[in-house]
Amino acid sequence: xxxxxxxxxxxxxxxxxxxxxxxxxxxxxxxxxxxxxxxxxxxxxxxxxxxxxxxxxxxxxxxxxxxxxxxxxxxxxxxxxxxxxxxxxxxxxxxxxxxxxxxxxxxxxxxxxxxxxxxxxxxxxxxxxxxxxxxxxxxxxxxxxxxxxxxxxxxxxxxxxxxxxxxxxxxxxxxxxxxxxxxxxxxxxxxxxxxxxxxxxxxxxxxxxxxxxxxxxxxxxxxxxxxxxxxxxxxxxxxxxxxxxxxxxxxxxxxxx
Numbered sequence: 001x002x003x004x005x006x007x008x009x010x011x012x013x014x015x016x017x018x019x020x021x022x023x024x025x026x027x028x029x030x031x032x033x034x035x036x037x038x039x040x041x042x043x044x045x046x047x048x049x050x051x052x053x054x055x056x057x058x059x060x061x062x063x064x065x066x067x068x069x070x071x072x073x074x075x076x077x078x079x080x081x082x083x084x085x086x087x088x089x090x091x092x093x094x095x096x097x098x099x100x101x102x103x104x105x106x107x108x109x110x111x112x113x114x115x116x117x118x119x120x121x122x123x124x125x126x127x128x129x130x131x132x133x134x135x136x137x138x139x140x141x142x143x144x145x146x147x148x149x150x151x152x153x154x155x156x157x158x159x160x161x162x163x164x165x166x167x168x169x170x171x172x173x174x175x176x177x178x179x180x181x182x183x184x185x186x187x188x189x190x191x192x193x194x195x196x197x198x199x200x201x202x203x204x205x206x207x208x209x210x211x212x213x214x215x216x217x218x219x220x221x222x223x224x225x226x227x228x229x230x231x232x233x234x235x236x237x238x239x240x241x242x243x244x245x246x247x248x249x250x251x252x253x254x255x256x257x
Contacts, residue, residue: 028074035066035083042091051093060094063087078114081105085117110141118145119153135166146177154181155189162192171196176204182229187238194229194244197222223248 038059049056064087070080087094088102106124109117118141125138139160145153158177161170175196181189197203203225227248233241 024074025077028070028077028080031066031070031073032077032079032083035063035070035080038063038066039083039087051091053093056093057095060087060091064094064096076112078109078112078117081109081112082114082117082120085109110144115145115148115150115153118142118148119150119156122153123156139166149180149184151181151184151186151189154178154184155186155192158189158192171201172204175201179204182232185232185236187233187236187241190229190233190236191238191240191244194226194233197226197229
């Protein structure tokens with residue numbers, strides 16, 4: 001209906017319609033941000049209390065009401081759907097939390113193209129079910145998230161290619177996924193990439209670019225490539241990255257006359 005309206009509208013009418021859509025999107029995202037802030041506060045303190053702690057109820061209600069308001073303003077908002085699904089799944093202490101509702105919202109958000117929802121749904125289908133059909137569905141959603149360069153999905157798909165689970169084992173594809181995920185800030189992928197480079201795995205032939213410039217073009221030595229990957233992991237706060245950097249430094253000192 002909306003496409004028909006835009007296609008049939010005069011230029012002036014089309015402008016007003018687009019402004020209306022933009023206004024709804026903006027308002028919906030304001031509600032999403034408020035809900036996310038409430039959940040962030042819950043995550044900050046939940047390790048020190050119980051999810052059923054009554055002191056968390058106002059935060060739960062704030063998050064839930066804002067996500068629902070976002071959907072009232074813009075029913076096509078996938079971010080609101082995704083975060084509302086997480087509220088139902090992750091926080092059993094939230095009044096009205098229901099995993100069935102969370103699952104339905106998660107599937108809707110994934111089918112509507114939300115990369116975070118596609119990744120989480122793929123993970124849940126893969127971990128919580130054991131039949132072959134579910135594995136195929138999980139792989140389908142993970143590939144959808146990979147198409148949008150979701151770092152978690154890239155890392156997981158790299159692990160799938162590395163082990164040959166559900167797909168033909170392909171070290172080149174695994175390294176490609178690890179490298180892309182590392183470039184997106186995934187510490188685990190950076191560690192995996194650096195480790196397998198040290199073990200002799202080939203670097204991807206197609207290097208990631210930034211503004212048309214090839215990254216890491218000057219790095220030919222596998223140890224230098226691994227070092228850069230471990231630095232990325234350390235920058236993301238991964239202690240394992242620091243440990244690997246120390247290993248490389250110690251080995252270099254031993255080789256230095």
